[in-house]
Amino acid sequence: MRSKSVVVLSQGEDIQLKDVILDEPKDNEILIKTVASGICHTDLAGRDYGMSPYPVALGHEGAGIVEKVGSSISTVQSGDHVVISFAYCGHCRNCRTGHPGLCYNLNELNFGGHEYDGSHRHHLEDGSHLSSFFGQSSLSEYIVAHENNVVKVDKSC
Numbered sequence: 001m002r003s004k005s006v007v008v009l010s011q012g013e014d015i016q017l018k019d020v021i022l023d024e025p026k027d028n029e030i031l032i033k034t035v036a037s038g039i040c041h042t043d044l045a046g047r048d049y050g051m052s053p054y055p056v057a058l059g060h061e062g063a064g065i066v067e068k069v070g071s072s073i074s075t076v077q078s079g080d081h082v083v084i085s086f087a088y089c090g091h092c093r094n095c096r097t098g099h100p101g102l103c104y105n106l107n108e109l110n111f112g113g114h115e116y117d118g119s120h121r122h123h124l125e126d127g128s129h130l131s132s133f134f135g136q137s138s139l140s141e142y143i144v145a146h147e148n149n150v151v152k153v154d155k156s157c
């Protein structure tokens with residue numbers, strides 16, 4: 001699918017709003033229509049210092065409404081309101097003992113630019129891939145994120 005996304009192509013370039021091709025959610029991923037996204041200095045560091053390999057689709061503080069879920073997702077369903085946080089593996093010792101913020105794979109999953117399975121879900125129109133940021137790249141019309149990134153919130157909030 002297509003999504004307008006905030007992208008920086010290489011170090012030193014300005015951000016651009018570009019048409020990006022976003023892969024459909026895999027079995028353990030969720031498609032979210034973005035309602036809001038914060039922006040903070042970490043996005044600027046992603047723009048300026050290559051926290052994830054360039055080119056990169058930025059944004060890491062997303063919130064939105066679930067549009068579609070992969071076949072193995074049971075924690076949220078279409079229409080749920082969600083916020084989107086950082087990526088963690090869920091199986092290392094720190095994740096298993098309730099400390100996903102200390103995930104052994106935190107750097108790779110949030111700043112490696114690729115997804116849990118090593119793939120890239122954002123592509124430019126020429127077919128080349130973009131890095132994701134924090135596994136979400138929330139400065140975009142649509143977000144695909146792994147279920148670990150997604151937290152359901154009360155619709156009345």
Ligand SMILES: [Zn+2]
Nearest residue numbers: 040041042061
């Ligand atoms: Zn931030």
Ligand SMILES: [Zn+2]
Nearest residue numbers: 089092095103
């Ligand atoms: Zn972990």
